Amino acid sequence: MGVLSALFSNVQNLDFKQLIMWTIGGILIYLAIKRKMEPTLLLPIGFGAILVNLPMSGAITQVVGDITQEGPISILFESGIANELFPLLLFVGIGAMIDFGPLLTNPKLMVFGAAAQFGIFFTLSLASLFGFELRDAASIAIIGAADGPTSIFVANYFGTKYIGAIIVAAYSYMALVPIVQPPIIKLLTTEKERKIKMDYKPGSVSQTTKIIFPIFVTILTGIVAPNAVALIGFLMFGNLIRECGVLNSLSETAQTALPNLVTLFLGITIAEKMQADAFLNPQTLLILGLGLIAFIFDTAGGVLFAKFINIFAKKKINPMIGAAGISAFPMSSRVVHKMGLEEDPTNFLLTHTIGINVSGQIASVIAGGLILNLIAR
Numbered sequence: 001m002g003v004l005s006a007l008f009s010n011v012q013n014l015d016f017k018q019l020i021m022w023t024i025g026g027i028l029i030y031l032a033i034k035r036k037m038e039p040t041l042l043l044p045i046g047f048g049a050i051l052v053n054l055p056m057s058g059a060i061t062q063v064v065g066d067i068t069q070e071g072p073i074s075i076l077f078e079s080g081i082a083n084e085l086f087p088l089l090l091f092v093g094i095g096a097m098i099d100f101g102p103l104l105t106n107p108k109l110m111v112f113g114a115a116a117q118f119g120i121f122f123t124l125s126l127a128s129l130f131g132f133e134l135r136d137a138a139s140i141a142i143i144g145a146a147d148g149p150t151s152i153f154v155a156n157y158f159g160t161k162y163i164g165a166i167i168v169a170a171y172s173y174m175a176l177v178p179i180v181q182p183p184i185i186k187l188l189t190t191e192k193e194r195k196i197k198m199d200y201k202p203g204s205v206s207q208t209t210k211i212i213f214p215i216f217v218t219i220l221t222g223i224v225a226p227n228a229v230a231l232i233g234f235l236m237f238g239n240l241i242r243e244c245g246v247l248n249s250l251s252e253t254a255q256t257a258l259p260n261l262v263t264l265f266l267g268i269t270i271a272e273k274m275q276a277d278a279f280l281n282p283q284t285l286l287i288l289g290l291g292l293i294a295f296i297f298d299t300a301g302g303v304l305f306a307k308f309i310n311i312f313a314k315k316k317i318n319p320m321i322g323a324a325g326i327s328a329f330p331m332s333s334r335v336v337h338k339m340g341l342e343e344d345p346t347n348f349l350l351t352h353t354i355g356i357n358v359s360g361q362i363a364s365v366i367a368g369g370l371i372l373n374l375i376a377r
Contacts, residue, residue, distance in 0.1 A: 021275075024274075041266075043267070052275050053276050060272060060275070077272040081272075086266045087153045088153075090262045091234040093259030095240075101210070104213060110362075112356045113357075116363070117363050118300075120142060122297050123293055138158060144294025145170075145326070146177070148167065148170050155167065164272075164284075165287040166287060169287055173291060177328045180296070184303070189320060194343045224370075303320065306319035306321060307319045318347075327357075327361045329358060
């Protein structure tokens with residue numbers, strides 16, 4: 001009878017909002033498994049959304065009378081996200097996976113990474129007009145970077161209460177890159193522009209250059225945007241592990257085991273901020289919409305900048321490559337390359353898009369750092 005009584009009591013405590021969160025969690029799990037959209041992230045986020053929205057869930061901290069019962073997900077959030085540990089560790093893994101060779105071969109590609117951050121600053125202004133406080137608006141705008149760790153870092157730095165919606169939006173749009181970007185690119189380009197072929201002259205980049213580059217970028221960022229040093233520093237440290245040539249076993253771990261493990265913990269820990277009462281409100285829908293706007297304008301900014309360059313350039317560039325300037329590495333570069341092949345099976349843009357994509361990774365971190373510097377906490 002005691003078990004039945006407890007069961008009946010928990011069912012009574014279940015409200016409609018929690019059922020909605022179960023549905024949202026189920027949708028995320030479906031997208032991860034059936035659609036294979038960022039499964040390492042969407043699956044734990046979806047399962048976590050269900051886990052924390054069970055009546056009196058022991059997975060999160062609960063206050064029962066005068067007794068506080070700590071939950072493991074709440075503890076993980078405080079020890080892994082509230083102090084930025086998980087995002088920074090994830091950046092080590094991302095840095096270890098990145099090959100800056102294509103960018104170093106053609107450094108001019110970096111301008112496209114910068115151009116593709118336009119959506120961040122546009123959305124910052126737009127979110128402020130919608131009534132969000134400046135710190136919240138800045139946190140929302142970073143969704144446009146298409147960079148989950150940076151979104152978490154900035155949102156946590158400003159202490160925004162919308163961190164759950166921001167993180168879900170950031171990672172959801174990263175997963176939706178193959179769906180969101182192509183129609184924007186096609187809308188802004190002509191068939192003739194999409195068929196432009198770009199020559200690639202392979203160049204050799206010395207190991208010394210590859211070792212100096214992450215150190216140089218860290219120092220330069222520290223001078224320009226000191227608050228971005230932690231993010232860029234961990235990203236470049238991961239790349240230094242890759243390129244130094246004396247830490248091969250650590251490099252392999254940083255490229256595979258570390259990001260996979262951290263991503264799993266990160267995904268399920270995010271659910272701490274997906275409790276129904278805090279997550280289901282009009283602001284969450286507005287944040288999802290603003291995040292999409294930021295994503296769209298980042299993509300458009302890169303494409304339009306490439307079209308602008310073509311006005312003056314003797315040798316035309318394919319404007320689609322500008323869309324790879326967002327930080328969704330390597331998904332965006334692959335999407336643009338695939339679109340090039342669809343227009344012309346002999347049009348290989350991957351080397352160019354990879355170079356731009358990694359420059360977008362750097363640019364998004366610097367953009368986040370600039371926002372941290374410009375807006376007081």
